[in-house]
Amino acid sequence: MTPGALSTDLYELAMMAGYCQAGLTAPATFELYTRRLPPDRSFLVAAGLEQALDFLETLRFEPADIAYLRDLPQLAGAGDAFFDEYLPRFRFTGEVWAVEEGTPVFPPEPMLRVTAPLPEAQLVETALLAFVTFQTTVASKAARVAAAAGGRGVVEFGARRAHGVEAGVLAARAAYLAGCDGTSNVEAGRRYGIPVSGTMAHSWVLAFPDEESAFRAYTGSFGARAVLLLDTFDTLAAARRVVAAGLRPSAVRLDSGDLAGLAQQVRSILDAGGLAATRILASGDLDERKIAALVASGTPIDGFGVGAALTVSFDAPSLGAVYKLVELERGGQAVGVMKSSPDKETHPGRKQIWRVGGRAAARDVLDLEDEEGPPGAEPLLEPVMRDGRRLGPRRPIGELRDRCRRELARLPAGVRRLDRADEYPVDLGAALRRAITRTSLSARRRSGAS
């Protein structure tokens, strides 16, 4: 499912052609980051690197791609050599540094840094942003949802809410990586080895002459693994029916109404009926706040299914991440560059993120790559691709998930709080601050601004 080379904005291709014509093919460095946190987020969880690297490794222009591009009047100025020689031989040959998936990051820290011949580094902007930003969006939400559940299981249920089928698969991956316990998405289960789980739908109940025969048929087929959905007609009547029929489902699911009140009453009915081992799962427009409230009130819910809130990160469905040129070669020298558009300034130079504080992270320092970093601090950006080839094998999703749990636990509790969280400090290092001043002055001269 790795998309092709046309998965980009037209201007990337136009610029690529223009750079080739202008002879600007020396290595340049771009960094991918967000300028600020969305509302109700106090950290981001980096994700999507694996799909980004897959894309870079397999990026080719097929003859049909080139034929389409050649016919575009917008690219008429690109020249024959671009279509006849450059595109057919195109490979991504660059170097990538990245924060490992599952690592908490804070704006404006780069999650990914690409150094490649300028036309290559430019082309991949659009796809890298789409891959990394989307999974980071979902992972950042999932970490909050999983934290709210306080150890109760959370299953990602939102395939039907996703922005198409493929988005659902990627969302399931990001949600699991950042702390959810599984997904209902079978393709995600197969492709990434994520635990899958499922219950039953209202249609199952409606397909039978009455609720009891529907429940009997399901437990008949799936035995001790069956999860029975109680709210098709009347949740409490359904719970009594489960007991009266002598069924022993693994769990029951509540999907509407006052979940807290219903869970209490259903728990009582089940316990009184000898079904103390039958768990109660809840779903229905849940998000981290509703889950936290249910958990805080001691509601006897054992697990949650979460859909749109998680799968499309409903309250913040896009992070506004950017991929910005920070350094290029000019006259054989590496030169930091920055733009100065209002509220959209960039920071020049290749950077490293230093996490300070060992087991209890206290702050980060963002500085130029060749600085040493604070004593004992740990660098977060690591080389992951060189000459267009991955360094090292793919990491199993379970490892990434374990890493994410550990790394989140290192953050101060106040930063992890769901509401009114503390801000995690990100300091700009001295060398980076000097580079900003220097580049800003030079940019003013270059722009001719007074």
Next chain:
Amino acid sequence: MTPGALSTDLYELAMMAGYCQAGLTAPATFELYTRRLPPDRSFLVAAGLEQALDFLETLRFEPADIAYLRDLPQLAGAGDAFFDEYLPRFRFTGEVWAVEEGTPVFPPEPMLRVTAPLPEAQLVETALLAFVTFQTTVASKAARVAAAAGGRGVVEFGARRAHGVEAGVLAARAAYLAGCDGTSNVEAGRRYGIPVSGTMAHSWVLAFPDEESAFRAYTGSFGARAVLLLDTFDTLAAARRVVAAGLRPSAVRLDSGDLAGLAQQVRSILDAGGLAATRILASGDLDERKIAALVASGTPIDGFGVGAALTVSFDAPSLGAVYKLVELERGGQAVGVMKSSPDKETHPGRKQIWRVGGRAAARDVLDLEDEEGPPGAEPLLEPVMRDGRRLGPRRPIGELRDRCRRELARLPAGVRRLDRADEYPVDLGAALRRAITRTSLSARRRSGAS
């Protein structure tokens, strides 16, 4: 890019197996609809049908799919016949009725209706919802954005904000269908024949020793088609530089700052410099409200690039659509069914939507399919697939877009207003109301509720 049969929730597969075991394989009908409009929407624009039908036509279980499913403990109760006989031979053999893409619809009108053997109709729930809901979400937003632009061009720019690369391609399709004029997404352009367009990025300007040489190089490559981005350092200084350098770009783009004020000043600079034909494009976190305000104030902006607001429908990134069993065969008879969960009731029976009012649509009537509908009213649901095969060819996207424009124009102006829009009346027909009462009573009896 049509996804496979595992693109579903696990429970769909479990229920499919269970229905087969229970002998519930007679045709059943599901309808796909939304219960209510999201905030700030007064209509939806149906979209995504083409991808839904592609999915149904090509749906197969490959041997690797079956091997994965066979190993899932959750499906251990499915039985060998399910894996050995049912899944390998599985095809979607059903009938689909749908509202043509580009048609405005209103909750709770079904956009799609599937009648197929119950296990087949159940399996496809997840993917149909993902395909139809996502494109409908974006198309509904795009219609608002295009209306706000009042005839000025709108280009969908949000591939980098999309929920993965594939979501970006689908969003570009939906946006164009509902009134945008093009997309920056090259793959969408190639796959669906959508006009593509592009400008330049800040990185282009930063890659050259100074802004003037960057502008000269771009117009050198792309001539009269070049669009120059002005805000890398200082928008007005850049506009003066374009004039002073004697460049004649097709357009300039403003991407930050006070767009209204800058557009006025840039227009003056360009006009005074003999560049009256150079258009001004604007981008930067635009949505329909900001565009409407710019247009209302007479700002000389000729076109808009819109990203996240449109591509992920930022303010309403999911519609909460459902796919509900409404009818099945019981004892050889078609029987309407409904659930009665609080706030989540469904309406029984196969339905038709009647649009009343000819060239000026006045109201819709939702009634059972076999009713005649109000005199002169037009039925919106049409057969599009029979025996699992498409009826008729794919319609070119341009035709769908023209249809959308016509159908939107039929709606009352008050319904199309961006803010405080009138509610479009959707009446339930007499036969449907009788069916609801009848089914509701029968459901109470079946559920055993008092």
